[in-house]
Amino acid sequence: MKIEAAVLRDPGGLYTIEHVDLADPGPGQILVRIAGTGFCHTDVLPRVPGYPAAPPIITGHEGAGVVEAVGPGVSGIAPGAHVVLSFDSCGRCDNCLGGHPAYCAHMFRLNLTGGRSPVSDEEGKPLAARWFGQSSFATHSLATARNVVEVDRDLPLELLGPLGCGIQTGAATVLVALRARAGSSVVVFGAGGVGLSAVMAARVAGAATIIAVDLHDNRLDLARELGATATLPGADPDLVRQIHRLTGGGGAQYAVETTGSPKVIEKAVDALRPTGTVALLGVQSGPLVLPPTALAQGKNIMGVIEGDAVPQSFIPRLVELWRQERFPFDRLIRTYPLSAINDAERDSASGVTIKPVLLPGS
Ligand SMILES: NC(=O)c1ccc[n+]([C@@H]2O[C@H](COP(=O)([O-])OP(=O)(O)OC[C@H]3O[C@@H](n4cnc5c(N)ncnc54)[C@H](O)[C@@H]3O)[C@@H](O)[C@H]2O)c1
Ligand SMILES: [Zn+2]
Ligand SMILES: [Zn+2]
Known part of the structure; x- marks a missing residue:
């Protein structure tokens, strides 16, 4: 045809x-x-x-x-x-x-x-x-x-x-791949379609601290409206210390990385608390080099595709959350x-x- x-x-x-x-x-x-x-x-x-x-x-x-x-x-x-x-x-x-x-x-x-x-x-x-x-x-x-x-x-x-794709990826990374727990801390690098979906999902999961990081103020404003409890400019030289401060000194339990920048990934690892996990979603723009002890203390890096979702079960869940005005x-x-x-x-x-x-x- x-x-x-x-x-x-x-x-x-x-x-x-x-x-x-x-x-x-x-x-x-x-x-x-x-x-x-x-x-x-x-x-x-x-x-x-x-x-x-x-x-x-x-x-x-x-x-x-x-x-x-x-x-x-x-x-x-x-x-x-x-x-x-x-x-x-x-x-x-x-x-x-x-x-x-x-x-x-x-x-x-x-x-x-x-x-x-x-x-x-x-x-x-x-x-x-x-x-x-x-x-x-x-x-x-x-x-x-x-x-x-x-x-x-x-x-x-x-x-x-x-x-x-994009919305499922951000949301399922938090709800399926990371299984973020209620009361936990989530930091999201990049507040685009994928990152903001992760922010909304972190609120659905009941995360107590949700931090969004981006270069655009208007995206950070929207992140706060969608559930971020704090936002930080990506260019802040003190970014990692600010994340530690906002998470009670220990760092975030979960990080969602959507920028693909190796420098940002390194910061995301640094921003984790011991045993924390960073999920890498962004198309990586170059090789990742980490300092020797970056992953000590049980830190994890996980590459994630489509949030590890099964679309036939996950998309109806998102639709129901949308109907309830929670997503x-x-x-x-x-x-x-x-x-x-x-x-x-x-x-x-x-x-x-x-x-x-x-x-x-x-
Ligand atoms: N893994 C997967 O299955 C999957 C699925 C869909 C999309 N993706 C990828 O995820 C990435 C994000 O997609 P998107 O649609 O949200 O893109 P987007 O461009 O809308 O969002 C990326 C955000 O990152 C911000 N950013 C860039 N550099 C930054 C920095 N140094 N510090 C802080 N913030 C910074 C940008 O301002 C932008 O808001 C893309 O690379 C896309 O190809 C992966
Ligand atoms: Zn896509
Ligand atoms: Zn197969």
Whole structure:
């Protein structure tokens, strides 16, 4: 079928809106009409020289929409269902079977390489379009039975896509991967979409001290409204000492690192109390070098993907918390028509918008 999609043709260029051909759903596949799709920083990876998923490509991996058709062998989901699209996984490897699909043995191939494509352009040439099992910067997307999560029809569907990646990642890191305890202390480095979701989740978990660190004052203001009990400027030379002071002298039990900066990661480790854990979420921008005794006293560093969530159980939990006004993720979102995707990318990079959501239908 003919669909409209935002295509990245040149690593350094703008997205172009094109009319392309999408194949019919094959075995195990689900055709979804996209109502809204979030812009996540991971979507810019194909701009990095040498990255395996190269332009021309359709990215987008925070889609939500309505099922239009299902391929052979799909059961339990029917046309008309409202779904959030999340990351893909194989369902058969040890980690999938053990309830950790974000650590699927085939995670990279299924989500980050673009894969064999169901999309061809106006000249009949294939475009990479299996990004996170969806490539949802488009009016329609082919997902799989493994990466759709059905949601209630009374919800604002067009806003739900980011629950499939960035928001899930920040929240599940606190609630699932770290299992932050009530009364504990959590410090979050970077108050973007991922970090602010971690802040909201820390409040849900009942953390007593929640510290957000960022370079932008407006993001720190929002962090306080969403549950941070204190905020600190990232440029403060006394940052680590301030965190120790705010956590009663011992340091934080949990740190969530979303900036990817090795220097910030080092500070996050320093800010931990003995036995504390830092979860690394940001795409790391260089090698990490730590002083010899940095991890003494039982400190832990854990790399985390998608918060170690099982989307089919975790996303409904977030939706219920949103209904109870305990997880107001919609406050992070600003919507754009799909045709304004270049503005959305610019506003996300400059910090003007925390979580852009593109509306392909508008
Ligand atoms: N691990 C995963 O599964 C996963 C999932 C989604 C996103 N990500 C990654 O997580 C990262 C964060 O995503 P996001 O959407 O929240 O991005 P974002 O750009 O909205 O947020 C990052 C924040 O870090 C702040 N920051 C940058 N340098 C800083 C410093 N030195 N000190 C303090 N704050 C600083 C920025 O001001 C910004 O607010 C990205 O690298 C993204 O690719 C990882
Ligand atoms: Zn697997
Ligand atoms: Zn993402």
